[in-house]
Amino acid sequence: MAVQPAQRTFPRLMIRRRHANIIMLVILALPLLLFVGLPLLALLLRAGLGVLLQNLANTQVMQAVGLSLMTTTLTTLLAVLMGTPLAYLLARYEFRGRNIVETMIELPMVLPPAVAGVALLMAFGRRGVLGSYLSDAGLELAFTQTAVVLAQLFVAGPFYVKAAIAGFARVEKDMKEAAAIDGAGPLATFRQITVPLTWPALSGGLVMTWARALGEFGATIIFAGNFPGRTQTMPLAIYIGFELDLSVALTLSIMLLVISFGVLLVVKGLLRQRIGSI
Amino acid sequence: MRCIIVGLIMLVLGACGQPAAAPPDASADTAASVADAALSGELTVFAAASLTEAFTALGQQFEADHPDTTIVFNFAGSQQLAQQLAQGAPVDVFASANPRQMEVAIEAGRIVSGTQQVFVRNRLVAITPADNPGAVNTLQDLTNPDLKVILAAEDVPVGGYSRDYLDKATVDPDFGSEYKDAVLANVVSYEESVKVVLTKVALGEADAGIVYSSDVTPDQADQVARIDIPDEFNTIATYPIAVVEDTAQPEPAQAFIDYVLSADGQAVLGAYGFIPVE
Numbered sequence: 001m002a003v004q005p006a007q008r009t010f011p012r013l014m015i016r017r018r019h020a021n022i023i024m025l026v027i028l029a030l031p032l033l034l035f036v037g038l039p040l041l042a043l044l045l046r047a048g049l050g051v052l053l054q055n056l057a058n059t060q061v062m063q064a065v066g067l068s069l070m071t072t073t074l075t076t077l078l079a080v081l082m083g084t085p086l087a088y089l090l091a092r093y094e095f096r097g098r099n100i101v102e103t104m105i106e107l108p109m110v111l112p113p114a115v116a117g118v119a120l121l122m123a124f125g126r127r128g129v130l131g132s133y134l135s136d137a138g139l140e141l142a143f144t145q146t147a148v149v150l151a152q153l154f155v156a157g158p159f160y161v162k163a164a165i166a167g168f169a170r171v172e173k174d175m176k177e178a179a180a181i182d183g184a185g186p187l188a189t190f191r192q193i194t195v196p197l198t199w200p201a202l203s204g205g206l207v208m209t210w211a212r213a214l215g216e217f218g219a220t221i222i223f224a225g226n227f228p229g230r231t232q233t234m235p236l237a238i239y240i241g242f243e244l245d246l247s248v249a250l251t252l253s254i255m256l257l258v259i260s261f262g263v264l265l266v267v268k269g270l271l272r273q274r275i276g277s278i
Numbered sequence: 279m280r281c282i283i284v285g286l287i288m289l290v291l292g293a294c295g296q297p298a299a300a301p302p303d304a305s306a307d308t309a310a311s312v313a314d315a316a317l318s319g320e321l322t323v324f325a326a327a328s329l330t331e332a333f334t335a336l337g338q339q340f341e342a343d344h345p346d347t348t349i350v351f352n353f354a355g356s357q358q359l360a361q362q363l364a365q366g367a368p369v370d371v372f373a374s375a376n377p378r379q380m381e382v383a384i385e386a387g388r389i390v391s392g393t394q395q396v397f398v399r400n401r402l403v404a405i406t407p408a409d410n411p412g413a414v415n416t417l418q419d420l421t422n423p424d425l426k427v428i429l430a431a432e433d434v435p436v437g438g439y440s441r442d443y444l445d446k447a448t449v450d451p452d453f454g455s456e457y458k459d460a461v462l463a464n465v466v467s468y469e470e471s472v473k474v475v476l477t478k479v480a481l482g483e484a485d486a487g488i489v490y491s492s493d494v495t496p497d498q499a500d501q502v503a504r505i506d507i508p509d510e511f512n513t514i515a516t517y518p519i520a521v522v523e524d525t526a527q528p529e530p531a532q533a534f535i536d537y538v539l540s541a542d543g544q545a546v547l548g549a550y551g552f553i554p555v556e
Contacts (some may be wrong), residue, residue, distance in 0.1 A: 126411075127482045142483045143426065143466035225428065225467025225478075240470065243357040244433045 040257060047250040055251035063229040064237035065255060071145065071233060072213040075152040079160040079209045084202075087164030102165070109158045116155050117222025124150065124223075147224035148231050155219050156212035163205025167198030200271050207267045211260055317530040318346035322368060324359040325351055326375035326435065326517065327471040328400065328490045332550035333373070339546065340537050347530050355471040357433040363388045363522070370531040373397070373519040373538075375435035375472075380518045387523070394520035397538050399553040401512050402439055403491040404505040405479050412485025417505060418453060420486055421460035428475050428484040431468040435515065436475070440488040442513040450511070476502070490515065492551035514553070 055061050090102055108116055124131040124141045131141060141147050171194050179189045195202070217235040224231040226240060234252050241249035325333045330353045337349040352359065352369075356379040363369055364386035372389060374380040383389045406414045412425045420427060430437030444458040466484065469475050475487040476494075480501040494504050519538060521531045537543045544554035 121481065121483065125481060125483050140426075143428075221470070226431065226469065227465070227467050231467070240431060240433075240468075243355070243361050243470075244431075 043250060043253050043257065047247070047254055051247045052251050052254060055247055058248065058251075060228050060232075060237065061248060061251055061255075064232055064234045064252060067145075067148070067229070067232065068214060068234040071148045071152060072210055074149050075156060075213040076160075076206060076210045078149070078153055079157040080202075080206060083157055083161040084164060087161045088168050090161075091165045091168035105158050105161050107158075108155050109162070113155055113216065113218030114222060117151065117219035120147075120151060120154060120219060120223040142223060143225040143227070143231060145224075145231060148220055148233060151219035151223045152213035152216045155216050156209045159208035159212055160202075160205040163201050163208065164198070167201025167205075168194065170201070171197050203267065203271060207264065211264065214256065214260065316346060317344045317533055319527045319530055320348045320350060321370045321527065321530050321534060322350050322352070323371040323373065323534065324363065324367070324369045325353055325371075325373040326356045326359070327353050327473045328375055328436065328493060329353065329373060329517070330473065331495055332492070332547050332552060335550070336538060336543055336546050339542070340534055343537070344530070344533070349534070355430070355434045357382075357435070358470065360386075369522045370525040370527060371519065371534055372522055373517060375400070375515060375517055376438065377516060377518055378438070379435060380520065383520075383522075389520045390523050394518040395535070395539065396516045396555055397519045397535070398517045398544075398547045398555060400490045400492050400515040400517065400551075401553065402436070402443055402488055402507050402515070403494060404486060404488050404507060405476070405494060405502040406486045406505070407479055407482040407484075408501050408503055409482070410485075410503055411482060414486045414505070417447065417507065418457075420464065421457060422464075425464045425486065426466045426484045427461060427464040428467045428469055428478055428487045429465055430472055430475055430488075431470055434470060434472065436472040436488070436490060437468065439513045439515055443488065443507060443511055446511040446513075490551075495550065 086105070090098060090105075121128060121142065123129050124134070124147075126132065126135045126140060126142060134141065141150065175193060175197075179193050180186075184192065215235055216233070217239065220231070220233060221236055221239070226232050226236050228237075232240070234256050238249045238252045238256070241252060323333070323337070333351060333353070337351060341347060341349060352362075356374040356376060359372065360374065360379040360382035363372060363383045369388075372380070372383055374383070377394075380389065380394050384391045384394075404414075404417060404420065406412065412419075412422065414420060414422070414425065419425075429440050432438060432441065441458075444461055447453040448455055448458040467478075469478070472489050472493060476489050476498065478484050479487040479489075480498060488507075491504070491506075494502060519535055521528060521535065525531050538547075539555075548554045
């Protein structure tokens with residue numbers, strides 16, 4: 001650790017106390033770090049490279065990986081397309097019941113996913129509030145890939161919306177008024193002022209949504225069911241695999257770990273760059 | 279400060295561990311008096327999902343007969359329970375819906391081979407929602423195009439039995455050699471427990487499913503219609519039960535099994551649609 005020139009004039013005792021503080025802090029921080037780190041490490045240790053490579057050729061494993069990547073990408077896209085206007089509305093305008101709407105949107109973040117699955121069935125299932133009409137029109141959602149995406153969107157979409165609301169709320173009104181005076185239309189203002197300024201918040205929310213969608217299990221297994229290659233995403237394959245073939249569960253768990261770790265790391269790096277350049 | 283942290287960790291670890299086992303009662307030596315001895319303690323029973331209602335009733339009766347005992351049930355797919363046993367879950371009694379998952383627990387060293395006893399039998403039945411939207415009136419109708427069938431996953435006992443049924447039917451000219459493939463082509467989801475199959479059919483999300491006849495309880499009778507599977511194709515499920523080897527309370531555990539096997543216990547199981555063992 002480089003000592004700042006100014007600190008050199010401090011008495012030795014002060015420096016020593018600072019060191020003691022850091023050591024104390026590390027000791028206090030260590031238990032949680034170890035607690036989170038150890039199970040992750042245990043997965044890697046237990047599986048071994050041989051089992052991992054062998055299972056990579058397993059069609060059920062690869063189907064689950066492909067399905068997970070495809071559905072989570074769709075979910076994230078939908079969250080951005082539908083969540084951005086909603087978040088903008090909630091961040092920019094005061095209206096009666098705004099708080100209630102905002103709380104409702106946040107609700108899926110705290111609900112157990114199983115509740116989400118049952119709720120989706122009650123709404124979009126064949127006998128559901130809306131689903132019964134869809135069914136009459138020949139559109140059945142339960143047990144389809146659409147259901148997988150809907151389950152993910154319901155559970156994970158709010159993460160993006162919440163982050164976007166916070167981001168939009170931070171953009172100063174003055175700045176947009178200034179842009180308008182300079183002759184920028186509302187769309188141009190949104191593109192050139194609002195989005196660049198809120199980009200870190202938006203992309204942060206986007207990653208949270210994607211990551212949560214990737215891990216979605218409870219709502220999916222209830223609403224979309226479990227069918228290999230059709231609705232069996234990685235978390236479902238891990239759950240079923242745990243009972244059927246532990247090595248499949250381990251392989252998928254590690255892949256999920258590596259993919260998530262990689263994406264989180266890359267996005268964090270990008271965000272830091274972006275913030276640095278502003 | 280460090281002492282506090284260490285203390286905290288000890289506290290957490292201590293709280294997570296099994297409560298200290300009560301020392302075996304002195305009367306344990308006199309095996310003959312087991313039934314009469316005042317039993318006490320908390321008994322953890324892992325039981326197949328299909329036993330949910332019947333065992334809940336049996337447990338209440340057992341607790342009434344032995345007021346100092348409490349029974350904690352964990353109902354789930356037998357394959358899941360067997361895995362949890364294999365991973366070291368603290369359990370006193372295991373009741374599986376098939377011998378195969380009992381075998382998993384034996385191989386894991388949690389149950390001594392030969393100590394398991396068949397305590398009840400069960401048979402398969404096809405079910406449809408009460409209003410039968412798929413117009414499934416015979417077992418042959420399960421092959422109708424565009425039907426939505428759900429089965430339990432292969433490793434769930436009832437899922438394995440369902441496949442046995444399909445195999446047996448397929449060699450019969452009344453069903454035809456395509457029967458199994460045609461039914462499986464209609465499957466939209468492989469569920470992790472028989473109760474999920476039942477619920478999703480009762481909700482009308484699927485047109486048909488295969489469950490145990492004991493699952494169609496009086497509560498469910500107005501929500502689902504049943505199509506009996508003839509004896510020659512039916513696989514009679516056998517349920518084994520055993521005391522877990524390392525149980526801290528062998529006495530109440532054995533007493534519970536004795537009660538399940540007693541005339542009273544068998545009568546309760548019979549009332550819930552099971553086939554008592556003679």
